[in-house]
Amino acid sequence: MLKPTIGIEVHVELNSKNKVFSNSINSFKEAPNTNISEIDIAYPGTLPTLNKEVLEMALKAALALNCNINKHMHFDRKNYFYPDLPKGYQITQKNTPIGYDGYIEINVQGETKRIEIERVHIEEDTCKSIHYNKETFLNYNRAGVPLIEIVTKPVIKSSEEAVLYIESLREQLLYLNISDVKIEEGSMRCDANVSLSDNDILGTKTEIKNIGSITNVGLSIEYEINRQKDLIENGIKIVEETRKFDDKSRQTILMRTKETGNDYRYFPEPDLAFVDLTDEYINKVKSNLPVLPNTIRQKYIEAGINNHNIKTIISNKDICDFYEIIFDKVAPELAANILTGDIIKELNKNHISIKESKLTGEEFINLIKALENNKISSKQCKDLIPLIMSGEKVEKLISNSSFQLITDKTELSDIIDKVLANNPVSIEDYKAGKDRAVKYLMGQIMKESQGKADPKTVSVELISKLKSL
C-alpha cells in the first residue's frame, strides 16, 4: 500500500530590533527602502557583522526544539543570481547549523509522537520584489531580516500530523517571543516535501512552496498525496518538481520541474569569524527560557481545565500570559471558563487584544472571587465584565445597590411566593417528582429579581416552601 512521507521546512522571521548582519532597524512597516544601510544594499567593500540578539534568539529556538548545539559554528555563502539577492549570495549556515537532531512532540489522536528535527539554522532574508505593470520594484527593508530555518526529517506520515506539527512549532516559537509567527503575513513560511512509497525506500518527492496558512498546509498535502497516488496507480512516474497551492481551486499547481540539482557553490563565509558558543552561555540561555506551551498544557490538564479551554488559552499567547498571572490565585476552572467565554467574546466584540483592554489581573481575580463567594450571580458577572474591562473596579460596582445580591429572607420570600403563585403547573410537576421544575422555578425567581437574588438562599427557601405546600 502506498504510504506518504512528508518533510517540512519552515522559515521564521525573528523579531530582533536590528537586522542579522547590519544595524538597520528590523521592521517592514515603514516606507519602502527606508530601513536600509550600505550593508543591506551590498555596497562594495561592506562587511556583515553578526547581531548577538539574533544569535541568542536562534539559540533559544534550537534549545526549545531539543536540538544539539553546534558550539563551534560558522556561516556559509549560498551563491545564486536573483534580483532580490543584493550580494549575489545569501549568508546562511550549511555545514554547522546552530541546532541539529532535535524534536518536537505532538499529540496524534491521543498518542504522543515525536517529530524529529534535522536542523535549525540562521540565515538572512532577501529583499522583496513587487511586480507591477511588467516592472519589478525592490524593497530592501526586508534585505537582511533575520530568519531561522527549521527542517524536519522525513518522518511526518499524514496531513493531520503535518498540521499538528506546524501548530505546535508555531506555539513554541510564539512562547519564546522570538517571532510573531504569522503565516498569513509571511513571518512564518512553510514548504512541504511529499512523497509516496509502498516500501522503506522513499519515493520521488515534490515540494509545495510557500503555503499560506495552517489550514492550507493540511489541504495542500492532502491534495498532493491524492494526486501522486492517482499518478502512481495509473503507472505514471512522479517527477521531482516544485508546486504551489492555489487557494481558489484548492489544488497544487506546477511551478517548475527541478533541473539537474541547483548548484549553489556553497563555501564558508570568509567575512565572518567562527562563533564559539560556550557551555556557560548556552546554559544561561537555557535557564532563562520561558515556560513552553507543552509544560503549560500539562499543568492545565492537572488542574482539571477542559481540553477546549486549554486549546483556546494556549493558542492565544496574550490570553495565556494573562491566565498565567491569575492561575494559582483563584479557582482555575471557573477562571478559565469566564476568560475563554465572556471575556474573549467582549474582546472580539471590540476588536482588541486583552493587552489593549483595561482589564487587570487584580480586577479579574476580584471578579472571580465575588462569583465564587456568591456575592454576585453568573448573570451579574456577565453584566460586570464590560464595565471592568473598561477600567471600573469590581468592589465599587458591587457596592452599588443595583449589583448587590438580595440575601434578605423576607424580601426573597415575597419574590418566591409571587413566582409560585404564577406557576401552579410547576408546583404540580414538583409534586409528581419532576426535578426540572425546581430549576425552572429558580430561573423564574432570578428573572423576577433581575438576577439579584442570592441563588444559595433562594434554593434553600424554595425547597422548604415547596415541601410545605
Added chain:
Amino acid sequence: MTNYLSLSVKEIHKLLIDKKTVPLDLVKEALEKIENSNLNSFITINESALEEAKSLEGLNIDNPLFGIPVAIKDNISTKNLRTTCASHMLENYVPLYDATVIEKIKEKHMIIIGKTNMDEFAMGSTGETSYFGNTLSPLDNTLVPGGSSSGSAASVAANIVPVALGSDTGGSIRQPSSFCGIVGLKPTYGRVSRYGLIAFASSLDQIGPITRNVYDNALMLNIISGMDEKDQTSSEKEVEDFTKKIGKDIKELKIAVPNFYMGNAINEEVKNSVKNIINLLEQQGVKIDYIDMPYLEYAIPLYQTIALGEASSNLARFDGIKYGYSTEETLDIDTFVKKTRSIGFGNEVKRRIMIGSYVLSGKNADKYYIKALKLRKELTNSFKKVFEKYDLIIGPTNTNVAYKLGVKQDDALKSFYDDLLTIPVNMAGLPAISIPIGYNSEKLPIGMHIIGNYFKEDVIYQLASYIEENRGDAKC
C-alpha cells in the same frame, strides 16, 4: 616647484613643525607633479584636496602624519570620491561611506590626493588589466611597475606622494614595491580593518602601507591598524607603536631561509643579492639557517582555487541593479545581468570569475576547494612550526625583477607565477614586507622579503630598518 614630497615623512613633519611649509603647499606640489607625470598612476584626483589642506591652517600639528599627502588605491572606499577598482563596472561609482582606514587617515588630518590606478579589481600583477590604461614604471617607462597596487607603488617611487595605501591578496603590495624599489608591507591578516576595501578574496585581502623607507611605513601602519567592530575578522590584538624596535640590536634574531625561496625558479642575480644581505647579517652575528618547508610549492594552485573561488562570489554583487555600470537596454533580468557583466568586466576578471565558479561548482567543491582549504591549513602549520624556532623568514620577494610591458599579456597563467613567493604569506595570514636591497646588472631594483610571525610587524621593521641602514653600496 618645491620638492618636499621626495623627503621622508619624518623630514616633512619637521618642516611643517618649523613652519617652513604648510599642507597646502604640499598638496599643490603633489597635484603639480601629477599634472606633469606621464605615469597614469592616478585614476581620480581629489578635487577638494586643496580646500582640505587650507582648512588645516592654524590647527595643532598633533601627529607625525598631520598634513601629509597620501594616495589611496582605488579599491578602497572613499565617501564622495569616485572609487572604480579600475573597472568599467564602477567607472562612475561614488561611495556613500568611508572605509575604516580612510576614517582613520582623516582623523589624523592626512590629505588624500587621489585614487591610484591598479589592476582591475586587483586582479593582475602588472597594472595592465586596468580599464583606465596601464600604469608606467617611474624607473623605465617600458617596464611594468608591478601590480595590482601599480599606481600606489609608482606614485610613491616617483616622489608624487611619500605614502600610499595598497592592498595585498597574493603579493599586490610587495611585488610592485619590489619592482619599483620601495617599501611595502602586508600586515597580519586582521591587523587592519577590511571594511570598505572592495573585496577580491576576503580571506586573503589586507590593506597595507607603501612608502620609500621603513620608518615611514611603520608610522603609517600605526594609524591604520586596530580592531574594528565593522570587520569581525579584524583582530582585538593591541596596537603597539610599530616603530619601537627600529634601531634596536638585531644580533639576537634567529632567521630562517626556506630552500624553496632560493631554488631554481629564482633568478641568479636576485639570489646573489639576497645572499649578500645574508652575509651582512651573519657578519653581525645573526643566526641564519636554510630550512626545508613543506607545502610552499602548492601556493599557486591554492591561490587559484581559494582566491578565485572567493572572488567569483564577491563579484556577484555587480549586477547593474544597485550601482555601477548597467546596460541601458530594456531586457529580461537574466539577459540584463549577463549583458551588464559582459560589458562591465574586463577579460582577466571574467577569466577569474569563471575559474572561481568552476572550482566551487557541484562536485568540484570537494575536489578542489575543500582540498585547498585542507592544504592551506597544512601550509599554515608549516609556517607555525618555523616560527617556533625562528623570529623571521627571509628570501627574495619575487623570482625576478620588473619586466617589459606586454610580455605576460598573452599568457593567463604566467602572471600568477610572479606571486610564487608572496602567496604563501597570504595563505597563512602572516605579515611580510618587501624592501629594496640592490640592483641587478640592468640597474633594476631587487626586493627582499621579510616574513614575520603573527602580529610581529615590529620585528619585521626592526630587521628591515637595519638592512636599509647598512646595505652599503648596494643601496638604491
